[in-house]
Amino acid sequence: MKSIIGVQMTNMMNKKIFFWLLIPLFFMACKDNAVDEKPIDARIPVTITTIDTTGIEDYMELNATATYLVKNNIKANATGYLSSVNVDINDFVNNGATLFSIKTRESKVLGNTINKIDPSLNFGGAIRVRSNASGIVTMVNVQQGDYVQDGDPLVTINDANSFALILSLPYELKKYVSVGQQLNVILPDGTSRTATVQKFSPTVDATSQTQNVVLKINGKNDVPENLIVKVRINKSANAKTISLPKETVLSDETETDFWIMKIINSNTAIKIPIEKGIQTEDRIEIISPVLTAEDKILLTGNYGVADTIQVKVIKK
Template identity: 75%
Template sequence: MKKSFTIYILISVLIISCKDVPAPEEPTDVRVPVTLTSIDTTGLQSYIDLNATATYLVKNVIKANATGYLNSVNVATNDYVANGQELFSIKTREAKVLGNSINKIDPTLGFGGAIKVLSNTTGIVTMVNVQQGDYVQDGDALVTINDAKSFAIVLSLPFELKKYISIGQQLNVVLPDNSTRTATVQKFSPTVDATSQTQNVVLKINGKQDIPENLIVKVRITKTSSNKAISLPKLAVLSDETETDFWIMKMIDANTAVKIPIEKGVQTEDKVEILSPVLSPKDKILLTGNYGVGDTIKVKVIKDK
């Protein structure tokens, strides 16, 4: 009886011990999840967008050509007027007082007629300073007209960027509604702003002018251009803290990526030109999952972008 009890105890201890033995761990997947990209050969441009203002360079002030009373006012603010168009008529004090009497004596004299004030330019009326019946003196400002031919886009260009622009060059102008126009570089201001060290550049819009005055637009200036550049997305290019050394992670087989030092060229908002080494369209480069990894890593491709 005692011997059977001892055997029972030993079997029980053995069973419990077996339950406490941990099961062998399954091997974990240490591969880094990544996405891939390849080179782009569609060409590359490096450019900068600068603000510019739409304005009229010439504002004509039409003045009274006689002293007297405004007999008629034929213009209002925002009117478009043509060169030679009658804007006002002025009746002198003498004509107003004596005109009818003298004309009754001799109608052929035509005394007492109003003196016409004509526009000397074609453009848009921005300000009318008088109204019918006002008394004005010779030389008084009556109306201001923006000369339509003087409309321009004025760009404040940092002087260090002047080498990228020349007279007659065609530039793209982007409006706030994302519509675009083409403008020609007409002339440079002979002075530079003392504070900002910028030089005004006058651009003329090609074709019909339909841009309102004082609108702020963007002018795109191309700094460098290459039609045969080999480039990669910015995310694919890595660098050290001082940004002196650059590299990419290139796939050498289906599961392995290695560090490849590169020399970069033109850089845009989303692309970087690769000058060396020479990459081919078949090369697969890590786009994500490449940051903070070793020189050689095992990877698992999630998406080939």
């Protein structure tokens, strides 16, 4: 009996000894696992940029309408029947081209009789109606065989030499535009032209206080009538400015406060309040604070972050 009890006690002692031997092994295994785990990198991946000192143009865009200033109404020069019609809508005609032929009633009735008496008179020939300008036919009011009276309008021709862009210029901007100045014109399809300021209208619209300015497109004219285009008016061109890409500048919801995120050491960026100046489609002038070429500004990874963040610069 005693031997059985002794054996049981021995087994219990062995189990306790085994348990206590397992404890240090457990802690050693945990320690090894902790060494193998890598710490989490909480830095925000960002790309950076620097300032640009190229001059920025301060400009505004105004609408202008393409039109023909002179529209010629060609009229009948005799009373009679149209024996020929040589034009149609959208035709381009040259100055002096024959547009119509008119045969008078008298020539129809008496022509053959008089010509028999004296063939040199050539009585009864058609009277020609010629164009008095080169341009595009926009309206034809008659057709062959019609009876017309002297002075009736037959056709309308837009004088090609009178094509212009009419810009409605607010009077306060007149100081930025002068006769002979070259302006950039942007068409709705994204293409551009240059135009020369030809003259100012002598009157100002009483309601809108705008003054019409006539612009002549340089080179080939392929702009259709009544097209509305954008004319860029340069208000100033600074020789040297400090600017940043538009993506670097952040603002609050009301767009009253603006700031950038500037790197101050190898892995820290802080919020820097700024004052904006001229703004273009892709760049913003920074009036204050004064930035240098050595300053590194966050280009991406800067949106919705705290005033001070840990960053990791990556190549763009």
